[in-house]
Amino acid sequence: MTVPWRFSAQGIAIALRVTPRGGADAIDGIETLTDGRSVVKVRxxxxxxxxxxxxxxxxxxxxxxxxxxxxxxxxxGTTSRHKQVAVDGDPKQLGEAMSALTAAKGA
Structure with a gap:
């Protein structure tokens, strides 16, 4: 499975599948869509x-x-469930943090 984020000089870009009114604010791991793309599940x-x-x-x-x-x-994707979000900062640290956050959720 590929990771759903890309690295750049400014930080990382993350592919998300967002569930509004999901009952809690949480990162629920990584999911592979039917077209083969990986996304981070967020509610x-x-x-x-x-x-x-x-x-x-x-x-x-x-x-x-x-x-x-x-x-x-x-x-x-401002009006879609599928979004691309940019996070500015140290790309290496952000990538490691995303790996830890998604692995902790049984991804």
């Missing part, structure tokens, strides 16, 4: 209305990766 309590779910996703990732909220932004 948030917020509803998908007025950008609330996107804000909850960026806050969850910022807290989990220990970066300021301003370092996390949605690149694409």
């Amino acid at each position: 948030v309590r917020a509803i998908a209305d007025g950008g609330a779910a996107n804000r909850a996703v960026t806050e969850l990732l910022a807290k989990a990766l220990r970066v300021p909220k301003s370092h996390v932004r949605v690149l694409s």
Whole structure:
């Protein structure tokens, strides 16, 4: 299985599948979609209305990766369950943190 994030000089870009109104704010591991792409499964309590779910996703990732909220932004998929999110910071540290977060969830 390939990892659902790409490295860049600024940080990493993460492919997500988001479930709004998921009962809790959590990172639930890695899933392979039917087209073969890997995504990080994320669920948030917020509803998908007025950008609330996107804000909850960026806050969850910022807290989990220990970066300021301003370092996390949605690149694409603002109105979709499937999103690309950029996280600015040390790519190596962010990649290791994502590996630990997704492995801890039984991915």
